[in-house]
Amino acid sequence: MAYFDVASSAPLHPVARQALLASLDEGWADPARLYKEGRRARLLLDAAREAAAEAVGCRPDELVFTSSGTRAVHSGIAGALAGRRRTGRHLIVSAVEHSSVLHSAESHEADGGTVTRVAVDRGGAVEPAAYGRALRPDTALACLQSANHEVGTVQPVAEVAALCREAGVPLLVDAAQSLGWGPVEGEWSLLAASAHKWGGPPGVGLLVVRKGTRFAVQGPVDERESGRAAGFENIPAIVAAAASLRAVRAEAAAEAVRLRELTERIRARVPRLVPDVEVVGDPVRRLPGIVTFSCLYVDGEALLHELDREGFAVSSGSSCTSSTLTPSHVLRAMGVLSEGNVRVSLPPGTAAEEVERFLAVLPGVVAAVRDRLGAPAAPSARTAEAADGLVVDALGKRCPVPVIELAKVIGEVPVGGTVRVLADDEAARLDIPAWCQMREQEYVGEEPADTGTAYVVRRLV
Amino acid sequence: MAYFDVASSAPLHPVARQALLASLDEGWADPARLYKEGRRARLLLDAAREAAAEAVGCRPDELVFTSSGTRAVHSGIAGALAGRRRTGRHLIVSAVEHSSVLHSAESHEADGGTVTRVAVDRGGAVEPAAYGRALRPDTALACLQSANHEVGTVQPVAEVAALCREAGVPLLVDAAQSLGWGPVEGEWSLLAASAHKWGGPPGVGLLVVRKGTRFAVQGPVDERESGRAAGFENIPAIVAAAASLRAVRAEAAAEAVRLRELTERIRARVPRLVPDVEVVGDPVRRLPGIVTFSCLYVDGEALLHELDREGFAVSSGSSCTSSTLTPSHVLRAMGVLSEGNVRVSLPPGTAAEEVERFLAVLPGVVAAVRDRLGAPAAPSARTAEAADGLVVDALGKRCPVPVIELAKVIGEVPVGGTVRVLADDEAARLDIPAWCQMREQEYVGEEPADTGTAYVVRRLV
Numbered sequence: 043m044a045y046f047d048v049a050s051s052a053p054l055h056p057v058a059r060q061a062l063l064a065s066l067d068e069g070w071a072d073p074a075r076l077y078k079e080g081r082r083a084r085l086l087l088d089a090a091r092e093a094a095a096e097a098v099g100c101r102p103d104e105l106v107f108t109s110s111g112t113r114a115v116h117s118g119i120a121g122a123l124a125g126r127r128r129t130g131r132h133l134i135v136s137a138v139e140h141s142s143v144l145h146s147a148e149s150h151e152a153d154g155g156t157v158t159r160v161a162v163d164r165g166g167a168v169e170p171a172a173y174g175r176a177l178r179p180d181t182a183l184a185c186l187q188s189a190n191h192e193v194g195t196v197q198p199v200a201e202v203a204a205l206c207r208e209a210g211v212p213l214l215v216d217a218a219q220s221l222g223w224g225p226v227e228g229e230w231s232l233l234a235a236s237a238h239k240w241g242g243p244p245g246v247g248l249l250v251v252r253k254g255t256r257f258a259v260q261g262p263v264d265e266r267e268s269g270r271a272a273g274f275e276n277i278p279a280i281v282a283a284a285a286s287l288r289a290v291r292a293e294a295a296a297e298a299v300r301l302r303e304l305t306e307r308i309r310a311r312v313p314r315l316v317p318d319v320e321v322v323g324d325p326v327r328r329l330p331g332i333v334t335f336s337c338l339y340v341d342g343e344a345l346l347h348e349l350d351r352e353g354f355a356v357s358s359g360s361s362c363t364s365s366t367l368t369p370s371h372v373l374r375a376m377g378v379l380s381e382g383n384v385r386v387s388l389p390p391g392t393a394a395e396e397v398e399r400f401l402a403v404l405p406g407v408v409a410a411v412r413d414r415l416g417a418p419a420a421p422s423a424r425t426a427e428a429a430d431g432l433v434v435d436a437l438g439k440r441c442p443v444p445v446i447e448l449a450k451v452i453g454e455v456p457v458g459g460t461v462r463v464l465a466d467d468e469a470a471r472l473d474i475p476a477w478c479q480m481r482e483q484e485y486v487g488e489e490p491a492d493t494g495t496a497y498v499v500r501r502l503v
Numbered sequence: 504m505a506y507f508d509v510a511s512s513a514p515l516h517p518v519a520r521q522a523l524l525a526s527l528d529e530g531w532a533d534p535a536r537l538y539k540e541g542r543r544a545r546l547l548l549d550a551a552r553e554a555a556a557e558a559v560g561c562r563p564d565e566l567v568f569t570s571s572g573t574r575a576v577h578s579g580i581a582g583a584l585a586g587r588r589r590t591g592r593h594l595i596v597s598a599v600e601h602s603s604v605l606h607s608a609e610s611h612e613a614d615g616g617t618v619t620r621v622a623v624d625r626g627g628a629v630e631p632a633a634y635g636r637a638l639r640p641d642t643a644l645a646c647l648q649s650a651n652h653e654v655g656t657v658q659p660v661a662e663v664a665a666l667c668r669e670a671g672v673p674l675l676v677d678a679a680q681s682l683g684w685g686p687v688e689g690e691w692s693l694l695a696a697s698a699h700k701w702g703g704p705p706g707v708g709l710l711v712v713r714k715g716t717r718f719a720v721q722g723p724v725d726e727r728e729s730g731r732a733a734g735f736e737n738i739p740a741i742v743a744a745a746a747s748l749r750a751v752r753a754e755a756a757a758e759a760v761r762l763r764e765l766t767e768r769i770r771a772r773v774p775r776l777v778p779d780v781e782v783v784g785d786p787v788r789r790l791p792g793i794v795t796f797s798c799l800y801v802d803g804e805a806l807l808h809e810l811d812r813e814g815f816a817v818s819s820g821s822s823c824t825s826s827t828l829t830p831s832h833v834l835r836a837m838g839v840l841s842e843g844n845v846r847v848s849l850p851p852g853t854a855a856e857e858v859e860r861f862l863a864v865l866p867g868v869v870a871a872v873r874d875r876l877g878a879p880a881a882p883s884a885r886t887a888e889a890a891d892g893l894v895v896d897a898l899g900k901r902c903p904v905p906v907i908e909l910a911k912v913i914g915e916v917p918v919g920g921t922v923r924v925l926a927d928d929e930a931a932r933l934d935i936p937a938w939c940q941m942r943e944q945e946y947v948g949e950e951p952a953d954t955g956t957a958y959v960v961r962r963l964v
Contacts, residue, residue: 045540050533051735059527066520070705072511076807076824077816079506109570109706110734116723142733145723238735244531245570245706245737262577262606265826272603273571274512274699276706279740346537355538363537365726 044396045355048239049191049219049332049387055241058286062243062278069277074265087277090284097287098233098250099225105250106267107280111218111236114247115142117260117270118214118232122183123150125256126212130180131155136168136187136197137375140216143185144371155182165324166195166376174205181211188220192359192372192385193323194305194332196220200228212255219329221248222290223298231255240290241390242283245276290390297390298330304388304397305333315405320480322378331388334359336373337408338477339417339446340382348407349384354400359383361441361469368468369441379476380469381442382408415442418449430459437494441469445477448499452483455501460486466494474499505857506816509700510652510680510793510848516702519747523704523739530738535726548738551745558748559694559711560686566711567728568741572679572697575708576603578721578731579675579693583644584611586717587673591641592616597629597648597658598836601677604646605832616643626785627656627837635666642672649681653820653833653846654784655766655793657681661689673716680790682709683751684759692716698744701751702851706737707744751851758851759791765849765858766794776866781941783839792849795820797834798869799938800878800907801843809868810845815861820844822902822930829929830902840937841930842903843869876903879910891920898955902930906938909960913944916962921947927955935960 045053054062069086071079088102095102108114123133135147137159147157158176160168168186177184184206189196199215206213212231220226222240226233232255237246249270251257257270264272290297305328313319318338337345342360349356357363359370360383369380386400434451436444444465455461463474471488474497478485486498506514515523530547532540549563556563569575584594596608598620608618619637621629629647638645645667650657660676667674673692681687683701687694693716698707710731712718718731725733751758766789774780779799798806803821810817818824820831821844830841847861895912897905905926916922924935932949935958939946947959 043539045532047533047536047538047540050536051531053531054527062527063524066515066523066704070512070514070699071506071816072508075508075511075816075818076804077508077811078504079508079816109574109737112725112734113570116733120722142723142725145725149723236735238531243527243737243739244735245740247734261581262603262610264573264603264606272577273573273708274697274705276570276704276740278704279706279737343537350538355532355536355540357536 043353046386046388047355047357048389050357051238052241055286055289057289058242058282061285062282065278065281083277086281090281093284093288100250104252106270108247108249108271111247112142114234114249116146118234118249119146120260121257122212122232124258124260126182130182132178132181134158134176134184136160138162138166138190138372139187140191143216162375164376166190166193167324170198170201173202177209177211184211185214188215188217188226189329191219192370193334194329195324196327203228203230223294237283240287242286243279245279246283301330301388308333311401316408320379334385336379337382339412339442342383344411345382352403357385369472374472379473381473417446429454430456432461434463436463436465440467444470445473457501460498460500462496462498464491464494464496504814507847508816508818509850511818512699513702516747516750518750519703519743522746523743526739526742544738547742551742554745554749561711565713567731569708569710569732572708573603575695575710577607579695579710580607581721582718583673583693585719585721587643591643593639593642594618595637595645597621599623599627599651599833600648601652604677623836625837627651627654628785631659631662634663638670638672645672646675649676649678649687650790652680653831654795655790656785657788664689664691684755701748703744703747704740706740762791762849769794772862777869781840795846797840798843800903801872803844805872806843813864818846830933835933840934842934878907890915891917893922895924897924897926901928905931906934918962921959921961923957923959925952925955925957
């Protein structure tokens with residue numbers, strides 16, 4: 043089995059496993075207690091904090107361990123917003139943040155705050171100047187991920203941090219995807235991360251609050267972890283998290299070169315091996331191990347199942363693979379195709395042979411799924427019986443069927459003529475324009491319809 | 504080393520260790536994913552939920568795993584209060600709840616809610632009728648621990664739950680100390696617990712919300728664990744928690760008998776072996792493994808250090824062992840002596856020899872601490888130079904010095920006469936009345952003084 047979904051969760055690093063086992067015996071007691079077992083637990087906790095702080099590049103007393111990366115984000119955002127409440131209640135996030143950040147933003151809005159969501163380019167990156175323009179006198183906090191979890195695009199954190207600092211606004215960086223690769227550059231004020239992303243155990247997050255950053259802990263008081271992370275400290279897991287962070291960092295430089303070469307193979311070869319594919323994410327400023335592409339006329343869930351049967355674990359931002367039946371907010375913000383979406387995220391140590399096997403298997407898998415859905419094998423070129431003003435009824439049909447129906451009829455539309463696709467699947471809003479861009483047709487826009495929405499396309503070629 | 508502080512944290516149960524190791528290999532993936540590793544993780548999580556629900560006596564879909572017992576309490580209280588906000592904003596807690604409950608109550612008050620703290624008797628138990636009288640038409644939630652964490656007193660949960668049900672008020676039970684011994688009786692609505700108290704790993708709590716209980720999750724949205732526990736699931740620890748709960752339950756009946764006999768030895772023999780000791784907590788309705796006593800004229804921190812040197816890990820509710828320098832709120836609510844407080848909580852499997860060794864060592868340790876503090880060796884009986892209206896200046900002196908100073912001069916006070924002890928240590932407020940009760944003197948009351956407080960005592964014998 044080739045596990046290519048390390049951006050979701052990494053298997054436990056051998057060093058983490060060792061450290062966990064050792065500290066299960068040594069670190070189970072309450073570190074607040076005065077007796078031997080308590081003092082021993084405290085020593086382990088302090089040592090883990092120092093190791094993690096060194097890896098982050100902060101002071102140990104600026105770093106607390108939380109119960110997850112999500113919790114670090116929730117607490118960090120809530121505390122920073124409350125700490126600067128007198129300044130104002132404006133929050134800035136990028137449109138492609140992790141759901142924990144976006145849900146915190148929604149929660150802030152529900153509570154009467156305001157939120158600016160900074161757009162990204164088609165590669166998934168924010169533009170520093172655009173981010174800077176979102177800064178206002180009442181901005182309490184700005185958030186930016188170090189790198190995107192779905193497409194691997196690295197964000198210009200140092201540049202944005204400099205703009206924030208100039209404006210006197212603290213920047214919180216969600217470093218979940220990148221901390222295993224190296225410290226976050228720039229003068230950020232808060233940082234959150236998650237240990238199970240770098241091969242540490244689940245149940246451990248990091249929250250760093252730089253000295254001088256206003257911070258007011260929200261929720262009931264709790265004495266542990268400087269009052270910033272309620273609940274009994276999970277010391278064995280914390281020790282394992284710190285040990286594995288140090289271990290993956292030691293391997294990071296070499297692994298980055300290796301994995302970048304492997305993801306480059308996928309980036310370069312998938313579009314040649316599989317017709318009608320869009321590789322998404324920044325081609326240069328990206329994490330070493332993540333590569334993402336979308337396949338026209340493919341049902342993402344079926345694709346994942348077929349790849350699973352072939353022994354590959356990958357993830358997808360396609361609507362049909364999510365419980366909400368909407369495409370990933372990241373792909374939406376980027377304006378790229380979401381159907382048949384596949385994210386490959388390679389764990390350190392991935393063998394080149396596994397990637398080659400993936401590349402060997404993928405074309406057949408995509409073809410089989412397309413075949414089953416009755417997707418057009420090649421761009422339709424029929425022009426017989428040209429019919430302007432055609433309407434395709436794809437109501438009640440899920441992604442990728444509306445796009446397949448459109449592709450089937452485009453040959454019947456005269457060049458310069460339009461076709462309307464009626465659809466009520468959210469993915470159509472993203473995928474019909476993306477199809478137009480890939481097919482060099484014109485996406486005219488959407489119109490309200492009695493049921494669902496009418497997406498208007500003009501045939502150009 | 505004899506670890507007698509299992510009420511703080513239990514060492515990992517061998518079954519938990521095994522389960523943790525196995526599921527580190529099987530359960531590290533994201534259970535929301537569709538591929539094999541994800542499905543395997545989901546199966547482990549589901550099985551753990553079923554096992555835990557069976558042990559609690561609830562439906563699996565009523566139970567979520569949180570990152571700690573504290574988090575379960577915080578989320579449970581916040582969600583239940585918000586769910587019944589239309590009914591009102593009144594919260595009832597007992598005065599001896601765990602700090603996580605009391606801090607939630609303070610947070611609710613800071614947010615504009617009202618809180619009734621139900622008093623306890625000298626044994627630490629609430630009286631059901633008194634608890635019932637606290638119920639009001641605007642009561643949104645009532646909280647009661649299943650058993651007290653400091654003195655082991657079992658609370659009348661079933662009776663209180665019946666009164667709450669009659670009034671239509673949900674009862675949240677903090678079952679942290681008792682869940683390893685058995686399910687919580689009665690028709691409670693919510694339940695919180697913590698795995699590291701029963702030999703599970705740290706990082707796992709339980710929150711149970713019975714069907715039909717109004718509940719509105721607070722904080723940012725998160726899909727995991729029915730939306731009630733944000734963050735990536737800690738499946739290896741959850742599996743270990745459920746496995747160890749089942750394991751300790753299998754041993755519970757036999758261990759309860761054994762430990763009860765051992766704590767009974769301590770309850771009965773400490774007062775005979777050590778002069779001026781008050782054993783606290785309900786003598787009958789109590790947990791099997793906890794016994795608590797306080798020693799007059801003893802500095803709790805010094806006592807803990809000496810016991811640690813002799814190889815015993817215990818905890819204390821004395822003021823000088825806490826970061827706040829105030830005596831435990833439990834001892835205060837009970838109105839019992841707090842100085843020289845020792846809580847012994849025996850782990851399952853404790854050997855009788857260890858308890859015997861503790862009983863052999865304790866008298867010498869207490870005597871040594873008293874000696875160092877210059878405590879009166881025996882009740883003072885001097886009546887020469889009787890001086891009514893004596894004032895003892897113990898300002899700036901920490902517990903147990905004010906009580907020692909009082910004991911030193913009481914012999915100089917004529918029978919019927921009074922002495923004033925000036926003190927600014929919080930513990931004096933609790934310990935001077937407790938001393939009077941133990942010495943059969945009259946505690947008249949306190950008076951404001953220029954600095955600190957004057958505690959007035961009348962000599963009766």
